[in-house]
């Protein structure tokens with residue numbers, strides 16, 4: 001790898017993970033003393049659903065066996081749920097694994113990855129580790145700039161990464177505009193649409209690009225059970241694409257068809273059957289967002305409307321060390337090094353958001 005790339009890669013990956021050890025040791029030191037409000041990783045504090053818990057508990061005694069046929073069952077259920085075919089799915093331990101595989105795939109070809117200037121770093125980061133160049137497309141305010149993406153595609157582009165709704169800025173692009181953008185991307189350039197937060201978007205899962213997968217040979221849609229389904233700790237995600245892409249990705253996936261494990265997989269099967277839980281959780285998170293919006297609007301804090309389970313907001317109406325002061329109150333929020341003027345607050349239970357607002361009230365300037 002060229003020295004310049006190596007340095008850039010180190011800065012990018014370092015920035016993304018630098019906060020993790022500090023937060024982890026903070027949680028370890030404090031977990032027995034007080035309740036910690038985990039508003040930093042966009043987890044779903046209403047999950048997992050009781051039906052998922054019960055399916056997983058039932059499966060525990062069967063953990064002595066290899067259960068690859070259950071992975072097959074999950075793919076069949078996903079296919080039925082989304083009107084696709086079983087061979088159009090790769091199921092992985094969290095969607096992070098698919099993003100990693102795609103990044104590596106492009107990196108090994110030493111091609112370029114296009115991503116938003118403020119977007120989710122996993123795929124570009126792994127791409128860069130393996131030899132890809134990452135090109136950042138300036139944002140259109142808080143939104144991904146699809147026009148800018150179109151203009152930036154050139155002969156070196158191997159993949160465009162569209163996180164929709166976008167983490168960390170929390171906005172979504174219009175599904176019709178996104179579909180029309182995807183149709184304009186040349187066939188030899190892969191499109192990865194990361195839909196980790198699609199259930200929280202204005203149109204919900206109906207806004208997914210999965211309906212385009214049969215039409216576009218270069219589209220890979222990535223989804224997760226970590227957010228709306230409340231299963232982050234079980235690690236379950238998937239890619240949906242045309243079968244030839246799924247085969248190519250499977251060749252690089254080191255599980256030989258035996259990962260993820262039995263527990264996340266039976267959990268996923270149960271989760272798909274419990275859409276009521278998802279609707280309820282999305283509704284509860286909406287209420288929590290409202291609590292934050294009301295306070296922020298009263299205080300003049302600038303924030304986009306969130307299509308996710310977190311709120312992204314400017315920090316300038318608060319003391320400069322607002323994030324560390326919140327941490328001292330056992331409230332964890334996120335500030336990636338790239339977010340100089342903003343912070344990101346995951347939305348949990350309403351009483352937690354009330355407490356957050358109470359604390360923030362005293363940190364205003």
Ligand SMILES: Cc1ncc(COP(=O)(O)O)c(C=O)c1O
Nearest residue numbers: 094095096120167196224226237
């Ligand atoms: C946009 C986005 N994609 C993917 C992930 C990875 O999720 P997981 O590996 O838990 O499926 C996250 C996690 O926060 C995310 O925000």
